[in-house]
Amino acid sequence: MKKIILSFFLLTSVAINAQRTCGVEEKLQKIMADPIQREIYLKGQEKFEKELEKLNNRVYRSGESIDNVNATTRIPMAFHFPSVSPSASATLKNCLRALAQNQVNSLNADYNATNADISNWASAASFYPTVSGVGSIDIQFVIATQNHPAGTGIANGTVAVTFGTNFLNGADEDPTWAGYMNVVVRNEGGILGYSPLGGYPGAGWTVVLNTWAFGSGSGCSGYVPGVPPGSVQTGINKGRTLTHELGHFFNLNHTFNGCGTNCNFTGDRVCDTPPSSVEQYGCPSPGSITSSCGTNKVLTMNYMDYTDDACMYMFTPGQMTRVQAWYNSIASEFNMTTLSNDEVVKNNFNIFPNPNNGTFTIRFNDLSDDYSVEVFDISGRIVFEDYYTQSSNLEQTISIDKPSSGVYFVNVKSGSSIITEKIIIK
Ligand SMILES: [Zn+2]
CATH class of the missing domain: 2.60.40.3080 (Immunoglobulin-like)
Incomplete structure (x- = not known):
């Protein structure tokens, strides 16, 4: 009987864990524990701070929007499905290629603030006086089609979507895929995904997504958005786990990263996101949650919190300045010859x-x-x-x-x- 109760408890735990959880902190701890990666990380952050200062001077002194600072930025992407055999059916492979494109489309909408639900901000804005508006940058994520790495067997003109690629025995980086913005979709248990905080495409670093946190719509066999195996459907079904994890790759912290008095150095280090130290789940109404850091309301609809996909819909201008600064510091690492x-x-x-x-x-x-x-x-x-x-x-x-x-x-x-x-x- 005890065994039965225990297994029931375990199953229940799985269902509870199906809310958004992200492994960015654990990933950062791993980087800091490795002397070589630690040094790369610290140097990268130093370079980033200089870029951020330059951008802040330009944007805040001139009143220029971060959206207009650069010409359209294009990011070549590659998607990897290590557990799908290269000899899997053409139907499954085509379905996953389509799901990858659908994921890229929602990513483009979210980063350019052209997502349909961005209109919800109009009625929410009054609760958040420090947020000057919706943040966006002029960026296009594109699945690469040209000049793929030797030995990968992907022909010119075919999208960079791989099946059965080992990715260095399940590691989070692979120099074979240097120059791409890599996304690895694999079974990650209870977490939705993770990314390094500040990623290096030149080193083949990746964002990892759980199979059920990938894409939107009806999905493909074994890759159904929002449906963790053995659990109930959750609110993770609009492709926004990648929006969130890519935020980390571009050096964004969680909005609930802590309280503090100097927003440049504490919390998420973004001054227009209201500080908070407690993650939010589900779908809170705008302005309904008072921050643990003071009297401000928690920006629950921000992509860098833990709310449901349907209830997160915006970045702030301060966050996008940070994303642009990270991009500027790594831009030369992308292999643009992979785009036609x-x-x-x-x-x-x-x-x-x-x-x-x-x-x-x-x-x-x-x-x-x-x-x-x-x-x-x-x-x-x-x-x-x-x-x-x-x-x-x-x-x-x-x-x-x-x-x-x-x-x-x-x-x-x-x-x-x-x-x-x-x-x-x-
Ligand atoms: Zn996260």
Whole structure:
């Protein structure tokens, strides 16, 4: 009987542990216990502090938004599924490739503050007077497709998603994959994932995610977002564990990192996040939790707390300044030859609304070259064409004369790249 009670208790514990927990502190302790990694870490932080000071001077003295400091930053990504055999079915592998892309899409939305739920901030803001607004940086995460490491067997033009890759016997870094922003998806028990605090892509460092904390939607066999094996569904199902862990990789602390009087050196070391020393779970209403550090309210909707995916939706400008400073200090470590021109162009614009009534907008993140737009119908007949210079507006509204409903293709040509997007006219 005692045994039965004990196993019941263990099962119950698993279910309770299914709330958000992150292993960043343990990872940092491991780094600090290794003399070589410790030295790399401390040197990196020193370099970071200089970058942060430069950015702070620029942003706060001029009133410039951190979003406009750099041109669009592109990050080549690779996803690794060590427990999926290379001989697994094409269906599973394609499903996981799609799930990786879906994860990247939500990452891009969250870091650019174009996520649908960012609108919730409008009614929450009044509880948080130190937060000047929503933070975002101009960044595009892209799954790499070119010039993959020798011996990995991934052809040019194929996404950097690996199956059965050993990743140095389960280690958290692998120099084979240096230059990529690596994400390893594997079974990690009760924790959702972890990352080094300040990561080095040049050394092949990774973010590790638990299988059920990866992606959103219905998932794939063995990789169902928000459904830990043997437990009930939790609120971890919108891909935000990667938003959180990448925050750590880019040197963000938890918002509940402690109280203190000088925000530059205490707590999460970000001055516009209200201090707190207690993590929050579930889905608290905005302003409903008073901080253990004083009278301020806990910023429970911040990605660097532990609340449910559906209830976290923002970074602050101070956090994004820190992310940009870390990026600036490691930018040269990314291997940009792993991205094709096509991806650079493709990730650089979007078309909306789609479907539309024949009038739609193309919005670019930036323009590095002149470009042309052609729209043709399903029979190949051109119904619109025009040419724009690099100095054009970042948004172009296109109107097709007397459109009939159906499928159309939009060609955007820039430099040597041509990207075709499908639109539907209703
Ligand atoms: Zn964390």
